[in-house]
Amino acid sequence: MNKHQLASTIWESANQMRSKIEANEYKDFILGFIFYKYLSERELDLFHKEKLSEDEIKKVAEKDVKYAKHVRETLGYFIAYDNLFSTWLAKGNDFDVKDVRDALSDFDQNIDEVYKKVFEKIFNTLQTGLSKLGETSGSQTKAVKKLLKLIKKIPMDGKQDYDVLGFIYEYLISNFAANAGKKAGEFYTPHEVSVLMSEIVAEHLKDRKQIKIYDPTSGSGSLLINIGRSAAKYISGDGKIDYYAQELKENTFNLTRMNLVMRGIKPANINVRNGDTLEDDWPFFEENKKETTYKLVRVDAVVSNPPYSQKWDPKDKEFDPRYKDFGVAPKAKADFAFLLHDLYHLEDDGIMTIVLPHGVLFRGGEEAKIRENLIEKNRIDAIIGLPENIFFGTNIATIIMVLKKNRPSSDVLIIDASKGFEKSGKNNKLRASDIKKIVDTVKYRTEIDKYSVLVSKETVKENEYNLNITRYVDSTDDPEKWDIRATMFGGIPVSEVDAFEKYWEAFPGLRDALFKEVSAGYLQPRTKDIKGTIDSFESVEAYRVTFTKAFAGFYETLKDDLIDGILDVSVEQEKEKITEDIFGRIDRVKLADRYVAYQVFAKYWDIISADIEMLQTEGFQVITQVDPNMVIKKNNKNDDDDEVTEVQDGWKGHILPFELVQEMLMPNEVEEIRVLEERLSEIAGEYTEIIDSLDEDEKQGSFLNDSNDAFVSKELKAACDEILQDVESAEINDLNKYMTMPKKEQLAFIKTCTDVDWDVIDKNKDGSCKKPSLTSRIQQLKMEYEFPEDSYERKLLSALRLSDEESTARRSVKQKKEALHIKTKKVIEDLSEDEALQIVEQKWIAPFVSALDNISSAIITDVINKMDYLALKYSTTMHDIQSEKTDVKSSLSEMIGMLSADGSDSEGLMEFQKILGGYVR
Template structure:
């Protein structure tokens, strides 16, 4: 399975295994063990690289002082063989949670002095929290063994660019954050926000050969890592990025370090500290030597998502060099304190992005003064308003502020991106197209109607340095207009039709085909079939053709670049190349939205890039590999012990999807299965028809379930047996007679009796009939008896026949599916390179291009919807509504007058009701 599937499987298991433990706490266990496995694997790789035999590896321990020292100097730490993750697995039933405690304790004693900042006390959270996994040593051991078994499947072979481990680690962090409530904000910035900030920063730094990046509130470290990954696209060589990170909470600080180390970042490039960013101006100083070792470190990029509106101690901070030029944030809200700390450590040509609550843009007091200084000193480059409810643990509105020290312009780009998102479970989520649009707007400093605007310093001064986004960007939808005359008398105002000028420009002649003049300034539809008229209109058809022609040659380009050159594709560069090609093709097309096209591409690129990654790192031969399809099975033994196991459910292609292979290479088998599936669907409908035809008394039988919407097979058969009990025919009577005869007379009876078709009954060796075959034949003859179709008996027998057919069809369907499944496995494994690549083409390219071309249909559908709405908007006039109202009231009065009151109170009620309606009694 690819890394997406593996991560999903591990998360599903882990989430079930955590049972009643809070997600925020359980993450520390599983992530800690993943990291320990990673360190163990790194050490084993070193042993193998140095040609140690299996027996020699088993002897590695602290007693071999020289070799232990060598390992510490090479890796930064040393783990004895008995303490390795793989050794724990080998112990099986002999494993005990004490093994973990001893190993983690030993780990801290075997860290090289140079690497202490990276590894010291990194397992503290895991070590102190083991007791939460169970009340007894036995229950803790059992819980840890489950975790080890789950984690062992994560590959950590360090293949170049195949960042499975890092992907799974962040995937788990993200999912734990989604389930951790308010605690989530302490350790995780949503991946999409992280990518957005990364792309903005990377664009600014793309011409640099070596950089320093810093996150002063690092959380899990994912934000810092994503920035580094995006920047690394433009930097060649290893060790060219220095990472600085500070985090206040110890358990979260440990996540930062683990995450950085597991991404293959060299310890020499990792500078981390567990401390209070606002109290201690770091980077940089050595612990316990602050006064003598402090050295101001400026970096190329600072990124941060600090805690929102946190309280802090601003006492004497006016003298702090971080704040003295701009002001001190108020005690109740430290947002600007974090921002100014970040800014202070920025190089003159650097860039910083920070996530802040929306209130920093307009709050008064000390914050207003800080805003004024930031504007006047020309530090704020852009403000990006994000959608609400996009961060885990809070639904407040947030922004990203982009700041630089040396800016060639004094205006501020303000973007309202609050409406660009998709609803994902409990939170909103930025789509790929939303991120791309924001990044492009920042990169090009674009002014886009109802989205972004460049605001001059003078305008901001006029607004008293209030940067509230709605003051500058009006992203609200225009209120709907209603023409009073058209409401009264009908007709469509010409002015409202004029508002769709983009449509009329894209589809010449369509306006005239849809509308004709009704009176001065008003139009009326020429046709009631708006949909059909637009859909078949000449210029609309021409538009569709032009849209398709815009992608001429695109298939061949993708085939050459992605398929023919699959092993040489550089994914990030290829993505940019394809994006620019799509934009070049789609931009000239009227009404087309480049970002809608980008979203289509981005969704398919996730599939394409994942496959390319596997083919390049695992070897091209995996293109015809078939893997066991493992699924999670939960066995509920009791409330306190939920066993989660993984079992095989068939097979699946490592790269090639079974369904696609079947569709392309086994159409006859697929069609045969579809025929059976359709028949089962028809049978379900026929069941319903029979049930609906029964009257209420007939439905009281036990052959229907409690809700009277399905037959109960066993009871249906029993009822039908009773119905068929008295059914007779000459052949049935003959067969029954045969069954009552002495055996010596049966053979003669077969020869002389012409009423039965004896050839349809299975015989014994002596020529006599087998009893099961006789019974089956009698039942068959009874079932063939024709009751009147509309009779109770006829309906139930029809249902029983359907039941028998359904059982046979399901059996046949299961056999055909199983046979097709095995044939597909064998077919994939036997494909030639050329055949396999043809299937890859259909997986990657065909659906991408098809969905890009489908965008024209979406545009036409939007036009149809708009025109149908405007045609209906004034179709019913106020006069017609009033007439209908009067008519309805008159009908009600007549109905009330027909009522006879038996009590005085009822008569008074009817009289009042009539008076309200305006009638008379």
């Protein structure tokens, strides 16, 4: 399994096992045990590097003071052999939850003094929460054993960029956040937002050789880690990034530490603190020498997603150096308190990004004063409006504010990115293209209509320092215009056609081919076939050619880089290279949006990069590897004991998809199955036709289900047997006669009876007929009997024939699929390197380039839809509607006039005619 598949499998199993435990609590168990496994395996790696034998490893214990000290000084901690994760697994049925309690207690006693801040009490949340896994020691033991068995699958080596452990850890955190409701916001910033902030920060820091980054509300630490990963692309060498993190809640603080350590960050580069950021600022000092060792922490980048509009205590904070130059945030809303804390810790050439609610942009009082000071001191670099409902636990719209201390410009870049997202379950989610567009806009400080604008300090002053995004960027769609004259008399206003000038520039001559003038300032369509006219128009065809030419040689370039150099590809560098190549090509084509193309690329790059990582880290030989396809199976013994197991369901390619291999190398077998499946679809339609042809009385039979939309097989056969019971023919009668004869007369009867086709009936050795074959022949003859067209009997027999055909076809499909599956496994395993690479090429490059080429078709389809709408918009005028109403009134009045009535009814009809304006008798 690749890391995506493994993470998904572990999440599914873990979520099944947590049963009634809240997601927000269960995360602490599984993530804590994953971390313990990681520490255990790091220690085992050390033993192996130091050439300890297995017997020597088993003797490693606390009483070996010298070696225990050596391990503590090397790793920062020591775990005795009896307490290792692998030892727990090896105990089998002898394992007990007490083993975990003892091990975690021992861990805290075996931390090196230098590493206390990184490891001390890191398992507190796990240790104190074990009781929640069951009411008894036995049930707790059983729950822990399931978790250990599940976590056993996670590889911990993290070679090169193939960071399986880190990926799985963040995947689990993300999914637990999605299931944790409002509590999710306490520990997780969605990955896409984290990537967005990371890319903005990394661009600013890209020329530095060593950096410090800080998150004062660190949560799980994922935001800080993503910043570090993005920055590391530009920084060579290990240990060049120092991580600073502070978190208020202890269990979340433990997550931060675990996450940082498991990403391979050296403890020397980890600076963490469990404290209240607003109350407990971060200077360094030695506990016993606070006055003389005080040192303020300043960093190159601060990133944070603090709790929104939290209450805090601003008393005496006007003297706090963090706030004294800008102002103190109000008691009810600490948003600006967090922002100013972050800003205070920036180096003069640093950058910070912070997620905040929109209110900080326009609220009055103390916050207005802080905004004014930030603008006047030129600290705000950019404001990015995000879509609503992208954070777990809240659906409010938020912003990212980018601040710097030394800025060459006093303009503020304001971006309204609120419309760029896709739906993802209950939440909205930034797409790769949305992130790329925002990052590029910040990087180049680009102004884009209805998206971004550079606002001068003077303009902000004129707006009384109100930074509300809608004051500066109007991202709303233009309201649709309706021409009153065209509504009354028809015709399309020239101005509405001219509004599509970008189309007429891209497709010369198309405007005149679609519209003609009918009066001054008004046009009408030349044709009713808008689609056909546009599709076949010369300049539209030329546009398709132009688009295709823009990507000439692109396929070959990708093949050279990705296929021919598959083991030497640098994933990050190649991603940037392909992105620039796509942008350079697509920017030459009118109407084409580079970010639409980027989204196509991002979709396929996820697949390509995952495969490259596996090939480069596991070895090229895995290209022809086939793995068991494991699926989760839940056995419900009772409500309190859900056994979750993995079982094999066939095979799957490690790199090469079975379906693609079948399409390329076994097309005949695939076609046979396709034909059978198409026939099964046809049979379903024919069933429906038969049912629809039955009258209501005929549908009362038990051969239909309760909703009368499908046949019941067993009952249908019984009904048909009853219909066929009295069917006779000369051959049927003779066969029945044969079956009642004494055996000695049967052979003579066969020779003399000419009405029976004896050759189609199976014989015994003595020449007599086999009874099953006789019965089958009689049934066949009865089924062939021709009942009258459209008769009830004929319909049911047709359904029975379809049922028999359907059963045969389903069996055949199943057998052929099973045979094809087994054959595919062998074919993949026997592929040569060149054959395997040809399939990889079709998996990676062919669909990617085809999807890019489809962009031009999507653009043309968009033009067709807009022109179709424009043609229909004024096609029905108010005169047409009025005329139709008059005709209806006249017809109705005439029909009333044909009625006869007496007394008051007659008076009523006459009044109705008056209202309609018709003739009155």
